[in-house]
Amino acid sequence: MTDAVSVPPRPDRLARALFRFRQSRLSVIGAVMVAVVLLLAVFGPMIAPYPQDIAGAVSTAERFQPPSLAHPLGTNELGQDVLSLTLGGTRVSVLAGFGVVLIGAAIGTLVGAVAGYVGGWTDEALMRLTDLTLTIPGLILAMAIAAALGPGFQNMVLAISLSWWPGYARLVRGEVLAAREEVYVTAARALGAGPGRILFRHVLPNCVSPIIVKMSLDMGFAILTVAGLGFIGIGVRPPTPEWGTLLSTSRAYMPDYWWTAMGPGLAMFIAVFGFNLLGDGLRDSLDPKGRR
Amino acid sequence: MSESTSDPILRIENVTKTYAGRSGLFGRAAPVQALKGVSLDVTRGQSFGLVGESGSGKTTLTRSILRLEEPTSGRILFEGQDMAKLSAKALRALRARVQIVFQDPYASLNPRMSVGQIVTEPMAIHHDLLRLSAAQQRERAAELLTLVGLGPQHLGRHPHEFSGGQRQRIGIARALASGPDLLLLDEPTSALDVSVQAQVLNLLIELQDRLGLTYFFISHDLAVVRYLCDRVALIHHGSLVEEGPTDRIFDAPQTDYARMLIGAAPELRVP
Numbered sequence: 215m216t217d218a219v220s221v222p223p224r225p226d227r228l229a230r231a232l233f234r235f236r237q238s239r240l241s242v243i244g245a246v247m248v249a250v251v252l253l254l255a256v257f258g259p260m261i262a263p264y265p266q267d268i269a270g271a272v273s274t275a276e277r278f279q280p281p282s283l284a285h286p287l288g289t290n291e292l293g294q295d296v297l298s299l300t301l302g303g304t305r306v307s308v309l310a311g312f313g314v315v316l317i318g319a320a321i322g323t324l325v326g327a328v329a330g331y332v333g334g335w336t337d338e339a340l341m342r343l344t345d346l347t348l349t350i351p352g353l354i355l356a357m358a359i360a361a362a363l364g365p366g367f368q369n370m371v372l373a374i375s376l377s378w379w380p381g382y383a384r385l386v387r388g389e390v391l392a393a394r395e396e397v398y399v400t401a402a403r404a405l406g407a408g409p410g411r412i413l414f415r416h417v418l419p420n421c422v423s424p425i426i427v428k429m430s431l432d433m434g435f436a437i438l439t440v441a442g443l444g445f446i447g448i449g450v451r452p453p454t455p456e457w458g459t460l461l462s463t464s465r466a467y468m469p470d471y472w473w474t475a476m477g478p479g480l481a482m483f484i485a486v487f488g489f490n491l492l493g494d495g496l497r498d499s500l501d502p503k504g505r506r
Numbered sequence: 507m508s509e510s511t512s513d514p515i516l517r518i519e520n521v522t523k524t525y526a527g528r529s530g531l532f533g534r535a536a537p538v539q540a541l542k543g544v545s546l547d548v549t550r551g552q553s554f555g556l557v558g559e560s561g562s563g564k565t566t567l568t569r570s571i572l573r574l575e576e577p578t579s580g581r582i583l584f585e586g587q588d589m590a591k592l593s594a595k596a597l598r599a600l601r602a603r604v605q606i607v608f609q610d611p612y613a614s615l616n617p618r619m620s621v622g623q624i625v626t627e628p629m630a631i632h633h634d635l636l637r638l639s640a641a642q643q644r645e646r647a648a649e650l651l652t653l654v655g656l657g658p659q660h661l662g663r664h665p666h667e668f669s670g671g672q673r674q675r676i677g678i679a680r681a682l683a684s685g686p687d688l689l690l691l692d693e694p695t696s697a698l699d700v701s702v703q704a705q706v707l708n709l710l711i712e713l714q715d716r717l718g719l720t721y722f723f724i725s726h727d728l729a730v731v732r733y734l735c736d737r738v739a740l741i742h743h744g745s746l747v748e749e750g751p752t753d754r755i756f757d758a759p760q761t762d763y764a765r766m767l768i769g770a771a772p773e774l775r776v777p
Contacts, residue, residue: 397613401677404572405628405684406601415627419618 234499241495247488255308258301267294268302270453278471288473290464300477303455307485310371310450311437315429317375318436322382323418323425329383330390331413341387344380352377353442360448370449374439378432385428389421396420423500431493434486441482457482514547514583515688515720516571521545521580523566523744540566542744543580548688548737553714553721555735555752557728557767563744564724568690571722572606573597584688602632602684609693611673615665621676622647622661628683636685650679653716655709671702675709682713691723695730707734728771732756740764 235241254261259268263285276293279285287296329340347355352374359373393399394417402416437457443449444458452459457478464474521544527535541563548554558564569575571582573589582589584600592600605628608614615624625647629638638646648658654675665673674694681689691710695703707730714721725731731738732752739749740763748755748764759765 396616397608397610398616400574401606401608401614401680402616402627403574404601404606405680406598406631407627411631415619416616420616 231499235495238495238498240491241498244488244491244493244495247484248492251304251308251485251488254301254304256305258304262295262298262301264295264298265302267298268455278467278474281473287477288471290460290474291467291471296460296474296477299455299460300457300481303457303460303478304481304485306367306450306454306456307437307440307458307482310367310374310440310456311433311485313371314374314378314436314440315432317371318378318432319382319425319429321375322379322384323386325379326383326386326388327390327413327418327421330387331394331409331417337387340383344383347377348380350377353439356439356443357446357448360443365448365451367450367454370440370443374436374443378436381432382425382428385424386421389424390417393417393420427493427497427500430489430496433493434489437482437485437489441478513550515550515585516548516722517581517583517586518544518546518567518571519581519583521567521570521577521582523563523570523575524578539744541570541577544741544744544746545580546739546746546749548720548722550687550720551718552737553723553735555723555725555731555738556741557725557731557738558741559726562741564741565692566744567741568606568692568722568724571690572601572604599632599635602628602635603686604688604690605681605684605686606690606692607674607677607681607694610697611670611677612697614677615673615680617665619664620661621651621656621663621665621668624665624676625650625661625679625683628680632684647679647683650682651676653682653713654679655705669702670698671706674698674702674706678706678709678713682717686719688720688722691721691725693725693727696725696727703730710734728756728768740767 235245259265262268264271271294273293276285276289277291279289279293281288285295285297287300290296290299325340325344329337329344355377356370356373359376360369363369363373390413394412396416399412399416402412407416440449441456441458441461444456445462447459447462449458450456452463460478461475461482464471464478467474521541522539523541525538525540527537529535544563544567546554556564556567566575570577573582576590584604587596587600589597589600619627622644626643629636629643629646644661647661651657651660656672656675656679660668660676665676668676674697678694694710695706698706710721711734713719721734723731723735735752737750738752738755740747740755740761742763748759748761755764756768759768
């Protein structure tokens with residue numbers, strides 16, 4: 215029985231994906247940028263040169279100082295160190311972006327999976343609801359929700375999430391429609407497996423890669439949207455530093471005190487760019503079919 | 507080989523399946539009759555071969571036996587019980603006793619599950635019937651893998667680490683896990699290399715001897731059917747053309763279609 219002798223174990227799926235990922239320099243750069251952003255989100259307030267500024271300390275004697283050794287990114291209209299504020303804002307922005315993507319993906323996956331698996335009228339109803347949500351501009355809906363619930367971190371995350379899920383619902387529905395026709399799903403049905411077991415053990419685990427890819431691609435946009443809400447003033451309330459809010463206040467002092475916008479702007483650029491590169495890399499390595 | 511039909515484990519009575527035509531922009535397409543009044547008996551402990559070309563209704567019949575599809579009319583009886591009249595609970599219990607091995611060993615195993623998970627899943631689904639603890643399930647999975655020529659060392663591996671023949675063995679182990687009496691074999695060897703085909707066939711014969719299984723063997727490979735089956739039925743365009751003991755069908759076919767089919771086989775090699 216030659217075929218009973220096991221073949222030497224081939225590199226596992228994950229190892230192969232990692233190999234493909236490392237082949238692309240841009241993906242690795244993206245991963246490093248994301249790693250830096252995540253590290254700063256955790257340790258930012260600790261390594262900030264002026265931690266008291268993050269807490270809201272004001273020193274009017276030092277307002278609008280241009281970048282120097284003492285203040286690498288200068289100071290703002292309250293004499294606060296822009297570098298410290300930017301570092302302090304990383305946590306809020308990353309956490310909000312992460313929350314939005316996570317909640318959006320959870321709602322979208324649930325809606326898409328049920329729609330794709332149950333089919334029929336349920337599918338029609340859920341997908342029309344999805345289409346309806348898609349027609350409402352995300353930022354406007356988020357503004358309306360935030361305005362109704364009042365500003366604040368949780369409300370902001372919730373507001374953006376509620377406009378964020380349709381993309382996931384559509385993606386997951388398509389994946390579920392394809393996966394439910396697989397032979398191993400028929401095998402599970404022939405075994406007598408119930409719909410819950412089929413959906414959660416056979417269908418959804420085989421849809422995970424595209425969801426993860428979309429989540430990492432979406433992180434950048436989610437951070438941007440959070441900053442956008444902060445910019446128009448319905449995000450996190452001062453004195454908690456947040457990139458969008460920081461940009462919004464510095465807008466009044468452009469172009470004379472340009473450095474006040476540099477810190478948060480640059481941070482946003484790095485975060486969004488990094489997450490996009492990482493997402494592209496993940497897509498190429500985890501989900502090669504998804505490549506355009 | 508006994509000719510008695512006194513104890514049919516599976517009886518198919520006049521089963522018809524009609525698929526409604528799709529209604530499109532330019533009216534309705536004609537309905538498709540996949541099965542036209544098929545009747546047959548499968549005797550316990552025997553191997554029953556169902557032979558037909560692509561599109562002859564073989565797959566529809568298998569799916570109907572597994573109750574993945576409802577026949578339009580007719581009855582399918584398992585041990586004298588009409589499967590359509592079973593309660594949801596009884597149907598679930600019956601699914602433990604009628605199992606299937608699929609044609610494509612690459613598509614029929616979930617790539618995200620380990621071999622251990624794949625083989626223990628039937629025991630988890632039919633836990634109320636088999637009453638095995640997690641440790642017992644794992645032990646039985648190891649036994650089953652040994653039975654099909656693999657071993658306990660393969661429990662933690664994933665399907666992609668195995669060859670086609672090995673995967674088919676895993677598929678057989680999964681089908682056996684719930685302790686079935688009737689095994690539907692849907693062209694279990696047609697996706698395999700010729701050298702591996704013979705090994706899998708011999709494994710199936712060995713398992714039948716040891717476990718007293720009844721096989722419902724679907725194939726278009728006449729040589730394999732002749733080697734394995736006690737009785738054969740030929741199906742063509744949804745209706746049975748000829749049915750009888752294997753030797754009679756192959757040596758003295760009664761109908762033109764049977765003669766044509768057997769004459770068209772390139773060479774009736776016996777593995």
